[in-house]
Amino acid sequence: MGLLRLALLCSLVLPWSLAWGQGLPFELPVSRGNLRVVSVDEFLKPTESVSSRKAESTRETPSVVTVISREEIIRSGARDLLDVLLLVPGFSFGVDVWNVVGVGVRGNWGHEGKVLLLVDGQEMNETLYSTTQWGNRFPIDQIQRVEIIRGPGSVVYGGYAELAVINVITNHRDPSGALQGSLVISDLGDSIGRRNVSLSYQQGFANDLHVSLSGFYGDGDRSDKKYLDLSGTEDGQFSLAGNADVNPMQGNVGLDYKDLHLRFMAENYRNSTRDAFDAALPQAARFRFITYIADAQVQLKINDKLTLTPRLNYKHQKPWQVLSKNDIYYDKTAERYLASLSVDYTPIESVNLIGGLEGFIDYARLNDLEIVGIQTLFGDKESVRYFNLASFAQVLYKSALANVTAGVRAEYHEEFGRSLVPRLALTKAFGSIHGKLLFSQAFRAPGIENINAGDGKIKPETTTVLEAEAGYEISEHMQLNLNVFDITIRDAIVYGYDGGDVYSNEGATGTRGAELDFRLRHERGYVVFGYSYYSAAGKNHVQPYVTSSESRLLGFPGHKVTFSENFSFLNHFGISPSAVFLSSRIGYLSADENGVAKMSSTESTLLLNLFLYYQSEKDHGLNVGAGIYNILDEDFAFIQPYAAGHAPLPGLGRELLVRLSYTLPVE
Numbered sequence: 001m002g003l004l005r006l007a008l009l010c011s012l013v014l015p016w017s018l019a020w021g022q023g024l025p026f027e028l029p030v031s032r033g034n035l036r037v038v039s040v041d042e043f044l045k046p047t048e049s050v051s052s053r054k055a056e057s058t059r060e061t062p063s064v065v066t067v068i069s070r071e072e073i074i075r076s077g078a079r080d081l082l083d084v085l086l087l088v089p090g091f092s093f094g095v096d097v098w099n100v101v102g103v104g105v106r107g108n109w110g111h112e113g114k115v116l117l118l119v120d121g122q123e124m125n126e127t128l129y130s131t132t133q134w135g136n137r138f139p140i141d142q143i144q145r146v147e148i149i150r151g152p153g154s155v156v157y158g159g160y161a162e163l164a165v166i167n168v169i170t171n172h173r174d175p176s177g178a179l180q181g182s183l184v185i186s187d188l189g190d191s192i193g194r195r196n197v198s199l200s201y202q203q204g205f206a207n208d209l210h211v212s213l214s215g216f217y218g219d220g221d222r223s224d225k226k227y228l229d230l231s232g233t234e235d236g237q238f239s240l241a242g243n244a245d246v247n248p249m250q251g252n253v254g255l256d257y258k259d260l261h262l263r264f265m266a267e268n269y270r271n272s273t274r275d276a277f278d279a280a281l282p283q284a285a286r287f288r289f290i291t292y293i294a295d296a297q298v299q300l301k302i303n304d305k306l307t308l309t310p311r312l313n314y315k316h317q318k319p320w321q322v323l324s325k326n327d328i329y330y331d332k333t334a335e336r337y338l339a340s341l342s343v344d345y346t347p348i349e350s351v352n353l354i355g356g357l358e359g360f361i362d363y364a365r366l367n368d369l370e371i372v373g374i375q376t377l378f379g380d381k382e383s384v385r386y387f388n389l390a391s392f393a394q395v396l397y398k399s400a401l402a403n404v405t406a407g408v409r410a411e412y413h414e415e416f417g418r419s420l421v422p423r424l425a426l427t428k429a430f431g432s433i434h435g436k437l438l439f440s441q442a443f444r445a446p447g448i449e450n451i452n453a454g455d456g457k458i459k460p461e462t463t464t465v466l467e468a469e470a471g472y473e474i475s476e477h478m479q480l481n482l483n484v485f486d487i488t489i490r491d492a493i494v495y496g497y498d499g500g501d502v503y504s505n506e507g508a509t510g511t512r513g514a515e516l517d518f519r520l521r522h523e524r525g526y527v528v529f530g531y532s533y534y535s536a537a538g539k540n541h542v543q544p545y546v547t548s549s550e551s552r553l554l555g556f557p558g559h560k561v562t563f564s565e566n567f568s569f570l571n572h573f574g575i576s577p578s579a580v581f582l583s584s585r586i587g588y589l590s591a592d593e594n595g596v597a598k599m600s601s602t603e604s605t606l607l608l609n610l611f612l613y614y615q616s617e618k619d620h621g622l623n624v625g626a627g628i629y630n631i632l633d634e635d636f637a638f639i640q641p642y643a644a645g646h647a648p649l650p651g652l653g654r655e656l657l658v659r660l661s662y663t664l665p666v667e
Contacts, residue, residue, distance in 0.1 A: 077611025
């Protein structure tokens, strides 16, 4: 069945790719809709700043980087950020607990503090456990660009950027004003898939003032499939429709005046669930992930060579909040007070230095002193406070032979002491060819509850990553990139459940593998093809990740193939097929007659999608899109990537979706 699915994918991909490569036998007018048609050079050589905080070409930046434009996101028909990342080599997803889906990178579980998620420069990882939550959460219509590092970013970003950094940019500071609204409605057959409303406004003024306002509200189901816990009993099964909500609510305000930048964000991401830690609950419990962020920074340009950026940031969160006083009651607040000063200095054209100091205080408290359900004290205290101080420095030297990037970050945390990580990169583009040799170390800083449930013994895990990338511009329309990687994680922080949270350092793990990315761009649209492979052979010594195969870790496919294509025609219309092929995955999928979880392999999975759209000709007006997702109605499920007793969480079945948006210019 795996070969049949792969053959079907090839039969869909090859005709389109050949048509693009050879030219079509007929000419069609090009749609220029309200999404501008970017040039080939702009598409293949975008600039990004996520890997080093200095805008550089992706061909020479000191990381393996993917930049996804707004045009590509909207025209692909992506339903949310999870869809966008599924089309990026190396990214997969698994279930944690309580209807929460987390991210994996290159075969490694990255959910708890190992992948940094930024939105408009704001850290979205919650501060208690350091996790991120995925599925119907971020408004696609408001995203201008997504910048992704597949690899460590700890030297620049600190202890959540161990395996990857995802930087979502919504504020594009366009001097022309616009008011945009969008509505998304989908159907899963037996239930509503999602109902989301998005509204944004941005306006630039003559006195260098720019204002952006956005809001997002919706509700959706994680799946319409049936969930069966590992007990195998009738009480352990239920339909996820109506029992596994994923409901977003967000607000985002940006104020920019000359070199002063202010941002205020609020989020209440709500879900309901019956899947719990292991056994299913008799009725759904309701969770909330609440976040408030205030950020202020100013770029002080001392002269043409030196810029100082002081920053103040406050983050207030109530993650995993359950207010019903029963067996799963949990109500804690976490706050982070951060101050930093960064320096950007370019003494001569070929040399750039960045560095800075950053200090923050993490504070957490019980909102209700009654110890009920899964809520615990912080040791024997009602509140806890930790101080962290960091410094980082990085130098970039450009020469005719190679660009050399060298950096280091030193941190001191009052609970677990010092961390020191370096990075070294050699990059260079020669005409149509570019190459990269990368060495990075990173660390995963334990979160507040990791320390609390670690019995006072938890310490940071450290990661060493070796990467090499080669790229070739086949023609002015085509780009091919290939990278190989080797990841070694030591003192891995592992979560377990034994009637309560347990965290411990469990030895060494890691993966090695390769990723391929091919992009073709033409006036009529684009083709993007990706392939990723990983193996854990000889690297995995962490028992909760071990599988029946030496080369595989729990929950993630060894092979992943992605394809997305856009073709515009008849001035206003476009069609975008996409596909994600996942090879078989190993996990605890069922239980034996004694209720003991059994490890087995899934079938390979082929997720096919098709999106059709109409776009108005100018930069405003009505846009309409309709799509069908998981056309084959595959039984795709999110597998728990560690052995803690949770059954696979079914994903969405076949989904029919309609998206309407209208853009009104504002004088």
